[in-house]
Amino acid sequence: MAKRFYSCMVVPDANHRLHRRRMPARLLHAFGVIGVISFLVSVALGFAYTQMAFKVADFDKLQAENNELKIETKNLEISAQELGSRVTALETVSEKLTKVMESDVFARPFAKPNITVAGGSRENQATATLSSDSLRNNVALLLDRTNDLQSHFKLLEEVTQKRAVAIRQTPTIWPLQGPIVSRFGSRPDPYTGDAEMHLGLDIVGNYGSAVKAPADGEVVYANRKSDYGNLIILNHGNGLTTRYGHLNGFNVHVGQRIQKGEVIAGVGMTGRATAPHLHYEVRQYDRPVNPQLYLPRG
Secondary structure (H helix, E strand, O other): OOOOEEEEEEOOOOOOOOEEEEEEHHHHHHHHHHHHHHHHHHHHHHHHHHHHHHHHHHHHHHHHHHHHHHHHHHHHHHHHHHHHHHHHHHHHHHHHHHHHHHHOOOOHHHHOOOOOOOOOOOOOOOHHHHHOOOHHHHHHHHHHHHHHHHHHHHHHHHHHHHHHHHHHOOOOOOOOOOOEEEOOEEEEOOOOOOEEEEOOEEEEOOOOOEEEOOOOEEEEEEEEEHHHEEEEEEEEEOOEEEEEEEEOOOOOOOOOEEOOOOEEEEEEOOOOOOOOEEEEEEEEOOEEEOHHHOOOOO
16 A cells, blocks of 8 residues: 655745655644644643642632631630639629628628529530630630629629618618717616616707608608607518607608608607607517617717
């Protein structure tokens, strides 16, 4: 079989003669195949390079995001530590407030409410989980501590409110400013000289001087009563009542609500009295107690 050739003529320029070259057909076919293969390889390499470039870009983006997350995590850890320190400080304040409330005479009855003792973890956590120092565990711990603090401060708020009410309802101010001429306890009768039990305080004041309620309460009696003369009785709640005798009249009436410091009458000398003064009694469940136990000195 005769070999097939392709002739190529090369003309360098108009002044030179033609050059003729003969090339075998197989060689041209081989060059064509090589060209096609090179093209396909180039396309494949280009596609692979494009994919790699995208992957590198995604990797760079993920790495940048990862770095940002690391920074944010570090900042969160620092914030969690600072928050933990503040929560610890609040717990210290809470403990101090609790001790103050427990030692306060007005808050003591409310500082330890009658509640069922219970507690414990709500989740079954492994020791390894409890021992780890992850941000998630720290945040969960802070959340539990803040919930406990919230409950405790709510209790302290309730105690404080009840304490304020107790103070308002406790006769802690003097109903009349003046010298005490007769104290609570045994004394000689001012008319007969015989020993008798004096159930309150006799406070001297000018006739008509204002007599003030030493605590919030309700008027349960306002009338004349034998030795007391003109008598007012205030009920302050929790079994506590106060009496005011020898008054010159009444500025209040039965059923009226009275505020601490409000004027209820004036000093007089009605009933069994030798001179203008106020007879002041404090009773707990109708048993006389020394009024000076509630009053400030002076």
